[in-house]
Amino acid sequence: MPDPIPTLDSRFSDPDTQATPWPTTRETLENAQLFWITTVRANGHPHVTPLVAVWLDDALHFCTGPAEQKAHNLTTNPHVVLTTGCNTWNTGLDVMVEGKAHRITDRPTLERLATAWATKWDGQWQFQATDTGFSHEASATALVFAVHPTRILTFTKSPYTQTTYNFD
Template identity: 45%
Template sequence: MTTPTVEFDGRFSEPGATAVPWAEVETILLEAKMFWLSTVRRDGRPHVTPVPMIFDGGQLHFTVGLGEQKMVNLAGNPRVAVTTGTPALTSGTDVVTEGTAVRVTDRDRLLALAGLWRSRLDWDYEVDGDTYHHQGGTAHVFGVSPAKILAFGKSPYSQTRYRF
């Protein structure tokens, strides 16, 4: 992952606020367990679901069961928004990632990600060809390379944009 261009937006920040450091955003993405994935239905309506994800190699990775609404949506429009953060009002940082979901099919990469899911989230995936199998069924793996990330600091309130 390349180091992003950082743009602090004072219009949406409190006086005295500064840009959220990129290292802090990376740590949030690495340590978060649950994210909210936003996809778009064919008729343009949003579809938002909580999804466990793994941040690795500059990408957010998630799995989608073959019969899920997310899969239908991604087939029609692979652009997504992914959010994570904290429910606190006056502390922490919320992070929004925008990008395009691309299916991961490389066996070595799938094996490496399965190991990360096991070690970080205690989820056990078995790689079979270019899919994952688990007790819930078969899933495809997607990776999202960020096009833009927004970080919203909460103490003081700030908005920082990272472009890739």
């Protein structure tokens, strides 16, 4: 995929600022240790929870237990927002990835993802690929999802900018 074109939203940006370059955004997605995922419950209410994720093949990947709330939510509504960044006012970059989550069950892709998880966290997250997702820690199972972005928003602080990348 060619690099997406950043668009600065001047309504929410300081004067004389530039859009966040895609390599900066991609690096943030690749290196972030924690994301917050927002899913939609069957009753339409949001559900937010932290998780770890891996950026691979132009998508953000995460896993969850089949009995967890987010797994239930995704069966009725695949729309998600994954957010990462920092909780400071004057420094840092916050990134929000919008898209639809879809299950990954392709064994070669799952094996690549298991390797990516282990590499990103120096072996702290060990998964084995199965025909339905991941297994780990005494045969616990996890469903694996990919989110190919439809839109990414970035927010820099001091100077303040809002950048949009559309993937339609």
